[in-house]
Amino acid sequence: MHAWSGQGGDIMGPAVTRTGSAKANTPPLKNGSDLRETGYLIAVGSRTARFRRKHKNKMLLVTFLVFLLLLLCLAVVMTVLYVKQKRHKPVRICESKECLRSAANLALSIDKTADPCEDFYQYACGNWAEDHPRPDAYRSYDWFRDKQTKVYTILRDFLTKNTTDLPNPVQQAKDMYKACMDIDVLDKLGLKPVFEILKELGLPLYPTYLNVTQNNNYDDYNFDWIETVIKVKTYLGMDVLVGFDIFTDPKNSSIFRLVMGSPETTNPFPSMHNEKKRHNGHKSNSYYRIPINEEFDESFTVSYNHEKNRDENEDQKRAQAYKLFYAELMKLFVIETGNFTSSNINEIELDQKILATSNEYYNLYNELYELESDNETDTGDDDAYLNIPQYTADEIQELTDTVVSENNGTVIPVWKRYLEGVFNISDTELNFEDDKILVTEPDMKYLAGMATIISKTPPVLVELYVWIKVVEVMAAHTTTELRMIFQRSYDEIHSKKLSGSPPPRSLLCASAVNDMMGMAVSYAIADPNFFNVTKPKVQTMLYEMKNSLAHLVGKAKWMDDDTKLATYQKIIQMKTLIGFPDWFMEDGRLEEYYSGIEVTSDTHLKNMIQIIQFKIKKVLNKFRVGNNFTWATDPTEVNAYHTFQENTITVPMVMLQYPFFDLGLDSLNYGSLGTVLGHEITHGFDNFGRQFDKDGNFLPWWTNETVASFVNMTQCFVDQYSTFYVPELGEHVDGKKTLGENIADNGGVREAFAALRHHLHKHGPEPKLPGFEHMTSEQLFFLSYGNLWCGVSTKDSLKSDLEDEHSPQQFRAKGALQNNEEFARSFHCPPGSQMNPPTRCIIF
Incomplete structure (x- = not known):
């Protein structure tokens, strides 16, 4: 069927004749595009339009997919190149x-x-x-000991080096080291420095119980042990029979409190075996183990065999070694005084008398030591620390008098007199009504037990006890002969086999000076760039x-x-306290810190005692001042500390190396x-x-x-x-x-x-x-x-x-x-x- 006229004539009907005003006949149109161009047709859904639109969408999709594929290939290539670069970089x-x-x-x-x-x-x-x-001088060796030994070596070299324009305390530290190293002077002086100190303390040159020129009748002998232990505390900073210190108040860290109990500072001098003492006093924890002070200290135990007989044998051997050491010590003092040559006894009789005296001391020592050991038992009850009882001096006296009386001892006034005597060297005056004393329950038990034992012990034996406790810590810092006796006895008592020698004298002296004047010797390791870097x-x-x-x-x-x-x-x-104090490098501050110290290059023992006395007065004078949160240790100690009562961390300089x-x-x-x-x-x-x-x-x-x-x-x-x-x-x-x-x-x-x-x-x-x-x-x-x-x-x-x-x-x-x-x-x-x-x- 044709819609337009054609060769076969009009199919749909006769031709229509238009008027003159009508448009001329349009030639035959061949497609939809032509129609659209002439305005006759509007594309709505023609087959051709649908085809071209579908084709166009496919082309867009294909183009998009190709683009994605190219991007994917590019990503793969870049990844491969990146990995390859990484492998070869x-x-x-x-x-x-x-x-x-x-x-x-x-x-x-x-x-x-x-x-x-x-x-x-x-x-x-x-x-x-x-x-x-491991060096023979150490029972254990690790990074901490290795570093500490190197620190002492650095200090040794620093203390012997000629330097100028340093603060006066640094020069005093050098003089102290020189005095410690001068063995010839120490041997020449002999026991004279100790004799001078014994006279200051009111003690005899050798124990009265060992009197080799008189009869052994001591019934009428009097010995004021309270006065003597006060002098020992204020002169040497040493606790004998009574322990006393000033600690931060557990419940108020801004103030200090008086504390009494069993002896804490039993050896105020540096150890001759290069061991650090335990930190007593306020609660603080260290990062590294602080070795026990082994300077003839019964608290150190070396028995490992659990067989009873073997333990008893070991204890007997150690006891015998102790007694022989004290006997040798006393004999040297008797001979040094020259009294033995004027006596009527021979050397065998003298030795027998000295051994008997040593045995008497050892028996009293064990009796008192049992009291101290009971006091050291850790109950694990932290609440006891929170609720430490506080007493006036009169209340402590009343409590201890009761125990002494119950045990048929002689009651004498002790505690107020002791505290007054200690504070007499300071600028602080105690108020015995307001200044309460902290005494734990175990410490009160010790004080009462000690007072009971001393009240029933002949005064001449109490003197013997105090004399040996004082002399044994001083004598190690005198002559070569005494140091050798100490070392031999140390090895026997502690079952040591250390090739017969302690650390070199130079390191011991460097350690001693560091222990006594740690801030001054820290100049050896102080770095001005420390604060900036x-x-x-x-x-x-x-x-x-x-x-x-x-x-x-x-x-x-x-x-x-x-x-x-x-x-x-x-x-x-x-x-946090890091390195060393902020004031450390400021002009004049170190002199201010050590103000009042006198040191010479030829009086080793006296130098240490003067520094001890300086520190004691400083502690006593700060009782009313209050806590200013000071350093827990010196910058030269290889350790770190957390001081609980100050909420403070201390990191010494040598730990930053x-x-x-x-x-x-x-x-x-x-x-x-x-x-x-x-x-x-x-x-x-x-x-x-x-x-x-x-x-x-x-x-x-x-x-x-x-x-x-x-x-x-x-x-x-x-x-x-x-x-x-x-x-x-x-x-x-x-x-x-x-x-x-x-x-x-x-x-x-x-x-x-x-x-x-x-x-x-x-x-x-x-x-x-x-x-x-x-x-x-x-x-x-x-x-x-x-x-x-x-x-x-x-x-x-x-x-x-x-x-x-x-x-x-x-x-x-x-x-x-x-x-x-x-x-x-x-x-x-x-x-x-x-x-x-x-x-x-x-x-x-």
Whole structure:
């Protein structure tokens, strides 16, 4: 059918004739486009339109897909090129001398045959002892002792070097060292310096009980022991029979209180065996174990065999060694006075008399020592510390008089007279109505027991006791002959086999000067750039550590909101003493600090006593002044401290040096010094530190619910550490005794690791350690922490370690890392391996 006229004629009807005004006939149109162009047709849904639209959409889709494909190919190519570039890009390696030194140290210490997931301590420290042989003078040797020995070596060289334009106290320290080193002068003086001091104290040149020129009838002999122990305290700073000190008030850290009890400072002089004394007095915790002062101290035990007969034999041998030592000591004094040559007895009779005298002393010593030992028993009751009774001097007198009378002793006034005598050398005047004295229940028991024993003991034997206690600590700092007697007796008493010699005299003298004038000798290590370089770095680390603990506290589900808020406040107010005091380099300040001290280069014993007296007066005069939160130690001590009653962390200068800091990489610094700082920060919230508030006052500030949850969680640590076994001794670690330190170790590692991650996220990835390119920063962090505890110990030392509040060093590394999930993840330790146990102990 055709719609238009064509060859076959009009199909639809006759043709229509238009008028003249009509348009001319349109030629035949061939397609829709032509129609649209002429306006006749409007495309609505023609087949052609639909076809072209469909075709056009397909083209767009194909074009889009091709574009996507090209983009995908480009991404693949770029990824391949990036990976290829990464593979061929040189690894950034730290080549500083600090990094090279750290790398060499770690490489020499590591035992690559050990599996870090089974025994990480062996892995990190297995070869340490081979590269660091233990000197004969030490029962144990580790990074802390190694560093302290090097510090003494630096001090020795500094004290012997000709220097000018230094503060006067530094020159006095040099003079003190010279006097200590002048053995010829010491031998020439003999016992004369001790004789002069005995006269000052009102004591005879040798015990009256040993009188070789008169009959032994001492019924009418009088000895004012109270007056003598007062003089010993004020002249030597030494406690004999009575212990007295001034401590921070537990409930108000801004003031000081008088404290009395059993003797604390039994040896005011530096140890001849280079051992640090325990810190007594106000509660403070140290990072590193402080070795027991072994200067002929009965508190040191060396018996390991549990067989009863063997123990008794060992005790008898030690007792005999003590008696012989005291006999030799007394005989030297008798001979030095020249009285023996004018007596009517021969040397055999003299020896017999001296041995009998030594035996009398030893019996009285044991009787008093039992009282002191009972007082040292740790009840574990922290509330007892909070509720220490306070008394007037008259009330103490009344309580002790009652016990003395009940035991048929002679009552005499003691305590008010003692306190008045001690404060007579100061500018402070006591008010016996208002100035109460803190005396714990065990201390009161000791004071009453001691007063009873002394009241029933012949005065001549009391004098003997005081004489020996005083002389034995002074005589070691006199002649070569006496030092040899001390050393031989020391070895016998403590079953030592130390090749017969203590550390070199030069190091002993450097240690002694450091002990007496620590701030002055710190000039040897003081760096003017410290305030601009090192201190800001450490402050940043401390800030990050505190932040880390705050975040961990925020995540703790066992703490309620009130306790968390109080914890945040304590963290914020925690003070830090870093390096050395801010005033240290200021002109005139060191002279002011040591104002009043006199030192000469030829009076060794007298020099030490003058410094002791200076310190005693300083302590007594500050009684009314109040607490100004001073340093817990000298800048030269290799340790760190948290002083609970001041909410303060002290980090001495030598802890900011190799091998604890300045190790080249942040991962190594945070794994070493960072964990030390974290340890001390965590102490503020461990089983004891948690009871001191933000101002350092011993007051409950945790809610009862939080305390209950905390105590429940600590049992995990007690159980875990109690499983650690020391095969050399056949004994386990005491998980309860070491609880506080274990909590601090674990918290310190977790805080330091979190701080490191934050630090690296902020500052970017660190370079690789040469030789350890395969290790990540996280692995180096844990390796640095493990290396911190490398050391070697004798059986004697291990025994001492088990009696300490710190766990033995290998378990300080093992325990903290067993409880750290990040460690197991970093070293890919399989579940159930030693270092990836199914149960972990976590508080912070």
